[in-house]
Amino acid sequence: MYGASREAIAAYPDQPIKIVVGFAAGSGSDILTRLLGKEMAKDFGQAVIVENRTGSASNIAARDAAQSKGDGYTLLLATRPNVIHRSVYGTFRYNLQEDFRPIGLVARIPTVLLTGRRTELKSVDELLRRAREAPEAIKCATPPAGTTGHLIWRLFQMKTSVSLLQVPYRSPDAAFGDLIGGRVDSLFSPIAVANPYLQSGSVRALAVFSRERLSIAPEIPTIRELGLPADLEVDTWYGLVAPEGTPPAVIEKLNKSLNTVLSMPSLQEALLQRGFVPASQPNTAASFGDLIASESAMWGALIEKWGTAASLH
Structure with missing residues (x-):
């Protein structure tokens, strides 16, 4: 399986490394990978190239990366949709646990619940009260099926016994535009994507789905402070994987x-300022593999409980 020569392994890397990202340039995934790649390039003394292959919540990128040679020169920035895609989409012929080898966790991003400034919803209590009084009266912008924001939309309703009307969007720019314009009332978003809108004052954050308040937005209360279930603490995670066969x-x-590079104070600060929480140490390939396995089991069971893949949309 591992056909590389000892000389090739010893010399690794002796050519540029490519990291495939399944989201567009300028997205949170892209920003994270470019910050990481810049420092890994310095560490290795080789260029690290970021290649964006968009579509189907990063599953096209993962499918293509799975078909690459296992030599360490093509990597994938993996995230939750790559773990649960078979339950949600059912059409992509790759398996993150079988077709890739874990390298390590890169970072996590907490999720925030947002409302637009044009709505009267200024707290989670107000949102829940209104949603219970009039089911589906509150419009919630949702990202593509299988992404963290989409899954939290589904989980939030289950845990709070409310119904929010889904309004699906393909891009965060469109979703935020309609949130700001008052065409939708709410949105679950990674803080790294939401922060520029929060800084401009165009949207309001009602809660952060994390154990502790955020250093970049300490005014946002946690869901525990608001009395919501702790198992709603769902973040977005990113990690590096390589095709199966990589030595x-x-x-x-x-x-x-x-x-x-994740231990470098300069990179840690750059990530934290953008809402990313760098992976803590020890950060082994095995521990990241365990995370992937636990995520697969957890979300697979929930999706099965929700019924069918179609019920997620």
Whole structure:
């Protein structure tokens, strides 16, 4: 399986490394990967190229990366949709646990519940009260099926016994535009995407779905403070994986470089300022593999409980 020569492994990397990202340039995933790649390039002494392949919540990117040679020169920035895609889409012929080898967790991004300034919804209590008085009266913008924002929309309704009218969007720009314009009332978003809108004052954050308040937005209360169930603490996570067949020694080199750059104060600060929480140490390939397995089990069970993939849309 691991056909690379000892010389090739010892020399790794002796050519540019490509990281495939399943979201557009300027997205949170893209920004994270470029910040990471810049520092890993310095650490390795080789260019790290970010390649954006958009579509189907990063599943096109993952499918294509799975078909790449397992030599350590093509990596994938993996995230939750890559774990649960078979339950949601059912058409992409790859399996993150079987077709890739984990390298390590990169970062997490807490989720925030937002409303537009044009709505009268200024607290979670107000939102829940109105939703219970008039089911589906509150319009909620949702990202593509299988993304964290979409799953939290579904989980939030289940845990709070309310019904929010889904208004699906393909891009965050369109969703935020309609939230600001008052055409939808609410939105679940990663803080890294929402922060520029919060800074401009065009949207309002009602809650953050994390255990602690955020350093970049300490005024936002946590769901625990608001009395909501702790199992709503769902964030967006990102990690690096390589195609199956990548030699263990190369995985080890990649993991070492990843943790070296994530330990740099300058990169940590750059990530935190944008809403990313860098992976904590120890950050091993095995621990990231365990995360992928637990995510697959958890969300697979929930999606099965919700009925069918179609029920998510």
